[in-house]
Amino acid sequence: MRTVMEYVIKEQTDTVSIIRMVYEKKKNSLEKALRDRLKHALKDFESDKRCRVAILTGIGSVFCAGGSLSELAAGMTAVGGVDYMKDNSEIVRIIANLRKPVIAAVNGVAVGAGVSIALACDMSIASRQAVFSLGFNKVGLVPDLGCIYFLPRLIGLRQAKTLLFTGASLSADEALAKGLIGQVVEADDLMPRSLDLARQIAEGPPQSIGLCKSLLLKSMQLSLDDMLAYEAFAQSICFQSDDHKEGVAAFLGKRPANFLGQ
Incomplete structure (x- = not known):
């Protein structure tokens, strides 16, 4: 288009x-x-x-x-x-x-x-x-x-x-x-x-890539302890995602992952 x-x-x-x-x-x-x-x-x-x-x-x-x-x-x-x-x-x-x-x-x-x-x-x-x-x-x-x-x-x-x-x-x-x-x-x-x-x-998981981009920008200004806390928060979001489940299943099944951004 x-x-x-x-x-x-x-x-x-x-x-x-x-x-x-x-x-x-x-x-x-x-x-x-x-x-x-x-x-x-x-x-x-x-x-x-x-x-x-x-x-x-x-x-x-x-x-x-x-x-x-x-x-x-x-x-x-x-x-x-x-x-x-x-x-x-x-x-x-x-x-x-x-x-x-x-x-x-x-x-x-x-x-x-x-x-x-x-x-x-x-x-x-x-x-x-x-x-x-x-x-x-x-x-x-x-x-x-x-x-x-x-x-x-x-x-x-x-x-x-x-x-x-x-x-x-x-x-x-x-x-x-x-x-x-x-x-x-x-x-x-x-x-x-x-x-x-x-x-x-x-082709990657859009949610985790978006979170990673946000964290990288914050990393220029924050301490290590602050970043560890932000990483933990972001990771807890990713743990709940369908894309994380798909990534694990694809890895164990030895196939390409199909990330839907969910």
Whole structure:
């Protein structure tokens, strides 16, 4: 099934949803219309019980060109700036808080907040032609949309400082070597590899995967004792699930499990 909205196209294949930013004339810069359509598509994915994994990608040679400089050019009041950032940041908040995995398939150039969105996704695969530009400081801004949160957690504080203070631009291979992304593939292989990964995850038990994603996010902020308590709580939920019973039966029966998300 294919849902076409201006600025965003959402496709469903089996249990995987492909969300494609298609505001090509503005290089997928995060103007208000694209922000709204993207948030709508992500929420639609969240509520669709048939879809277990999403792939977020762009169009042509661009993944996402970052914040809308046309909106910023007129200047903003302090209050207007906070409202603007809240509206933008909701994209990352939705991705992080979804109980379903989101894979970034970075097809081309990602700039500023576009990099932040890729970092917020649970996994990332990049085309060899992708470029990751962290040039926030080149327009007199600080990194945003969670970049300062995710980047040091992925690559370490010192590496993050170097990239952000210098406004570095990285090739896909450089981004892979530093740990920003998980895989680099040829351009023609990007969507097939992303779909393979998404389908592999979608075959798993959605409830336990969703709980695992939530716990991993909490683990960045909590103590070991706190995490042990959260794990025990989550595990007690999984113990009651039909998917757990199916997994045990499949293991003992030496057959593939059929997880229904119950």
